[in-house]
Amino acid sequence: MVEYEAVIGLEVHAQLKTRSKIFCGCPTTFGADANENVCPVCLGMPGVLPVLNKRAVEHGIKCGIALNCSIAETTKFDRKNYFYPDLPKGYQISQYDQPICSNGHLTIDGRKIRILRAHLEEDAGKLVHAGADGLHGSDYSKPDFNRAGVPLLEIVSEPDIRDAEHARRYLTELRTILRYLDVCDGDLEKGNFRCDANVSVRPFGQEELGTKAEIKNLNSFSAVERAIKFEIDRQTALVRSGQKVKQETRLWDENSGKTHSMRSKEGARDYRYFPEPDLVPLHIDRQWVASIEKTMPELPEARRERLIKDTGLPNEIAVVVVERQELATFFDEVLALGAQPGTARAFLDQALACYNKNTGYTITESIVTAQNIKDIVCSLDSGEINTGTAKTLMTELMESSSVGDAEAVDIPTVIKQRGLAQMSNEDELRSMISAVIAANPKQVEEFKAGKQKVREFFLGQVMKQTKGKANPKILNQVLDEELAK
Ligand SMILES: [Zn+2]
Incomplete structure (x- = not known):
C-alpha cells in the first residue's frame, strides 16, 4: 500500500500591540462598545487619507529580526480588493509583492521551519450575527468596525510542517516569541492571534505538492491540532480511494470534530492587487533596523538553551517554563540569589504541579517570592531542613497564597518559629x-x-x-x- 505524508503550512495573523490603528488615530482597545473606535479613515469614507503608524512598522521589524527574516529596504502597501460587509472600503490595505519581512526561519526541536514572509496589513471589522445576542430567529447581521484598521502582521510559513503536533509546537513557539517581544498579546480567544492551516497530502517521496485545503476557524491550539489530524485523515482516505481533494476553504467545527467545506478558494488573481496610491513606498533605514535590533530581548530558543545548560533542566520542562516568560524570569531570580541550580530545579517542577492542582494562581501571581524559594532551597542544601519539610513549606506557600492578600513570608523565621529544623542529633x-x-x-x-x-x-x-x-x-x-x- 502507498504511504502518504502530510504537508502543512500555517498562516498566522498576529494583532500588533499599538495604541492606535495602523492608518488612523482610533484607539485599538478591546471590549469597547460597537462602533465606538471608528473615524472616517477606518470607515472608508471618500476623500480620506491613510497615515502609517510608525510603531506598527517597528513591531513588524522586531518580529522579522526574531524570525531570522530579511527586512526589506523598500516595502510598499497594496490594495487587496474584495467585497464583504465587514470591509467598508471594498478593499483591504495589505502588502502583496514587497512584504516588510521575508525568507526567515524558526528552529523547533532541531527542525527548521522556513518562513516565507511576514507582512503588515489592516484588520477588517466583524459581523455580529443576530441570534448570537439572544434575538432568536433573526436573519440579519450587524457590522462592528472597531476592529477595522487594527494592525496585523501576517506570518506565512513554508509548507515544512509534517504533522499536527509539530504544527502546534510551531504556533506555540511563534506566540511565545511575539510575547517576549511584547508586540502581540497572543490571545486566541480574543482573536488577536489567529491561525489558518493549509493542509495537503502526497505519496511519500513525491516532490510535487498535493491539492491543498485551507482550514479556518481555529480558535485554540487544540483545535489546530485536532483539525489538522482530521484533515490529514480525510484527504488520505480520499486519495486512497482514487478520489481527488478539492482546493477549497474549510471550516473547523469544534462540536462535531470535523472540517466542512465553506467555499472554493480564491487565487491571488481574484483580488486584483494593485499598489495603494495613497501611501508612498516605505524605505527602511538600516540604522533604524540596527537600533531596533539592540533592544531585542533574549528569545525563547536562547533562553531554553541557557536554562538546560545551566541547570540540567530536561527539554520538556524548559519548553513549559520558557513559554511562560514570568516563570522563567522568576526562576532566573531564584538562581541569581544564589540557590543551587539542581535543587532549585526540583522546586520548579513542584511549582508547576502546584499551579496545575490548585486555584489557577501561577507561582508568579502568588505571594511566593524568589527569595522564599531561594531560602527553602538553601535550607535544604545546608541540611537545616529535610526534603519533606521543604515540600510542605513550598506547598503551603503556594496553596495559601493569593494575589497580595498575605504578608511577605520570611522562611528562616518560619523554620525557627515552627521548629521545622531537621533533627540531626x-x-x-x-x-x-x-x-x-x-x-x-x-x-x-x-x-x-x-x-x-x-x-x-x-x-x-x-x-x-x-x-x-x-x-x-x-x-x-x-x-x-x-x-x-
Ligand atoms: Zn479610525
Whole structure:
C-alpha cells in the first residue's frame, strides 16, 4: 500500500500591540462598545487619507529580526480588493509583492521551519450575527468596525510542517516569541492571534505538492491540532480511494470534530492587487533596523538553551517554563540569589504541579517570592531542613497564597518559629529508636526472621515522633545499627 505524508503550512495573523490603528488615530482597545473606535479613515469614507503608524512598522521589524527574516529596504502597501460587509472600503490595505519581512526561519526541536514572509496589513471589522445576542430567529447581521484598521502582521510559513503536533509546537513557539517581544498579546480567544492551516497530502517521496485545503476557524491550539489530524485523515482516505481533494476553504467545527467545506478558494488573481496610491513606498533605514535590533530581548530558543545548560533542566520542562516568560524570569531570580541550580530545579517542577492542582494562581501571581524559594532551597542544601519539610513549606506557600492578600513570608523565621529544623542529633535519634524497638518486640522478631518490610515500620514510627523532621540519612544509619544488635 502507498504511504502518504502530510504537508502543512500555517498562516498566522498576529494583532500588533499599538495604541492606535495602523492608518488612523482610533484607539485599538478591546471590549469597547460597537462602533465606538471608528473615524472616517477606518470607515472608508471618500476623500480620506491613510497615515502609517510608525510603531506598527517597528513591531513588524522586531518580529522579522526574531524570525531570522530579511527586512526589506523598500516595502510598499497594496490594495487587496474584495467585497464583504465587514470591509467598508471594498478593499483591504495589505502588502502583496514587497512584504516588510521575508525568507526567515524558526528552529523547533532541531527542525527548521522556513518562513516565507511576514507582512503588515489592516484588520477588517466583524459581523455580529443576530441570534448570537439572544434575538432568536433573526436573519440579519450587524457590522462592528472597531476592529477595522487594527494592525496585523501576517506570518506565512513554508509548507515544512509534517504533522499536527509539530504544527502546534510551531504556533506555540511563534506566540511565545511575539510575547517576549511584547508586540502581540497572543490571545486566541480574543482573536488577536489567529491561525489558518493549509493542509495537503502526497505519496511519500513525491516532490510535487498535493491539492491543498485551507482550514479556518481555529480558535485554540487544540483545535489546530485536532483539525489538522482530521484533515490529514480525510484527504488520505480520499486519495486512497482514487478520489481527488478539492482546493477549497474549510471550516473547523469544534462540536462535531470535523472540517466542512465553506467555499472554493480564491487565487491571488481574484483580488486584483494593485499598489495603494495613497501611501508612498516605505524605505527602511538600516540604522533604524540596527537600533531596533539592540533592544531585542533574549528569545525563547536562547533562553531554553541557557536554562538546560545551566541547570540540567530536561527539554520538556524548559519548553513549559520558557513559554511562560514570568516563570522563567522568576526562576532566573531564584538562581541569581544564589540557590543551587539542581535543587532549585526540583522546586520548579513542584511549582508547576502546584499551579496545575490548585486555584489557577501561577507561582508568579502568588505571594511566593524568589527569595522564599531561594531560602527553602538553601535550607535544604545546608541540611537545616529535610526534603519533606521543604515540600510542605513550598506547598503551603503556594496553596495559601493569593494575589497580595498575605504578608511577605520570611522562611528562616518560619523554620525557627515552627521548629521545622531537621533533627540531626545522633544520640537523640538513637534513644528514640531504642525506645521504639523496645516497645515493639513482635516486629523485631519478624525483622530478624527476614521480613525486610518491617524496617519501614520502624522508620515511620520515629519520623512520626519527630513530626517528620528527622534527618533521614542519620536516621537510616542509626536504625540499621540498632536493628543489627
Ligand atoms: Zn479610525
